[in-house]
Amino acid sequence: MAETTSRVLSLLALLQTHRQWSGPELARRLEVTERTLRRDVDRLRELGYSVEATRGAAGGYRLEAGSQLPPLLLTDDEAVTMAIGLRLAAGLGLADGETTTLSALAKFEQVLPAALRQRVAALTGHLQPATPRGAEVSTELLGQLALACRDTERIRFHYVAGGGLESDRVVEPHSLVASNGHWFFVAWDRQRDAWRTFRVDRMSRFFGTRVHFEQRDLPAADAAEFVAVAVGSIAPRLEAAVVMQLxxxxMREYFGAWAEGAVAAGPGETRWPFGGRSYEEMLGALAWIPAGVDYAIVDNPGFAAFASEAGARMARAGVS
Structure with a gap:
């Protein structure tokens, strides 16, 4: 009996970490026959888990939403991570976040072993959400988006851009990022054939397609960096461009995500637009241009004069 219980729990852990498993693959991982696997699936169903089974080459087993919430199987690290996430979620702009997350946390921490509660308290005592409260978003929508990212499932939704333009999008999800007081959704936009960021509070009429895809490489170190670049380029207070001999x-290979907006300006030349909240901030962008590459500042004579004067001061400072 103990061996059977342990195996059923292992089966549950596998079903919780992957969208769908084929029968042969599950049986191989559990080191049982497919007949034994079917019996273990029936035991999970008796415990309240809704496990869907489909036939055919693309079939298999998947854990579906049921009529009631069954027990969850978590490792120690997963339990600590969940408790920390609940504590931080209250300040991240979730709809009814303070009420629902704190009540859920109270129930969750009540059953945590003392050692794990101490870990949670120690970690959250030194954590501060980097994002202030912004526009509220639906926790249900965030959950749906997170699952789509996990399962590499193509989705559709309605979107209202900052200027009020409405459109229906079909995208391949990548990540969710909290930044600048908002939740951002990073995805490959199939209509635009490019990576895009979407404000989650501007999304509606979401539904999945059950069409899966191969994840593309994001043109940045991670999703947070990609969002930082995209958000910073939405409405800079000051703008300029350089034409560099590259x-x-x-240029795109060297600059990565920061090459957003760059276009060919002629044979062997690239025009790169950039911006910032001040001339001093914009000056830092010029440091990205590789050493030995000639360039000219265009589209902003004021910034060009500022950069020239700053360069002269730096040159004087370097003279001993």
């Missing part, structure tokens, strides 16, 4: 492909 082919566009070479």
């Amino acid at each position: 082919p566009l492909d070479t």
Whole structure:
């Protein structure tokens, strides 16, 4: 009996970490026959878990939402992570976040072993959400988006851009990022054939397609960096551009995500737009241009004069 219980719990853990498993693969991982696997699936169903089974080459087993919430199987690290997430979620702009997350946390921590409660208290005592409260978003929508990211499932939704333009999008999800007081959804936009960020509070009429895809490489170190670049380029207070003596492909390879907006300006030349909240901030962008590459500042004579004067001061400072 103990061996059977342990195996059923292992089966539950596998079903919770992957969208769908084929029968042969589950049986192989559990080291049982497919007949034994079917019996273990029936035991999970008796415990309240809704396990869907489909036939055919693309079939398999998947854990579906049921009529009631069954017990969850968590490792110690997963339990600590969940408790910390609940504590931080109250300040991240979730609809009814303070009420629902704190009540859920109270129930969750009540059953945590003392050692795990101490870990949670120690960690959250030194954690501060980097994002202030912004526009409220639906926790249900965040959950749906997170699952779509996990399962690499293509989705559709309605979107209202900052200027009020409405559109229906079909995207391949990548990540969710909290930044600048908002939740952002990073995805490959199939209509635009490019990576895009979407404010979650501006999304509606979401539904999944059950069409899966191969994840693409994000043109940044991680999703947080990609959002930082995208958000910073939405409405800079000041703008300028440089034309550098560097082919566009070479420039994009060197700049990565920061090459957003760059276009070919001629044979072996690239025009790169950038912006910032001040001339001093914009000056830092010029440091990205590789050493030995000539460039000219265009579209902002005021910034060009500022950069020239700053360069002269730095040159004087370097003279001993």
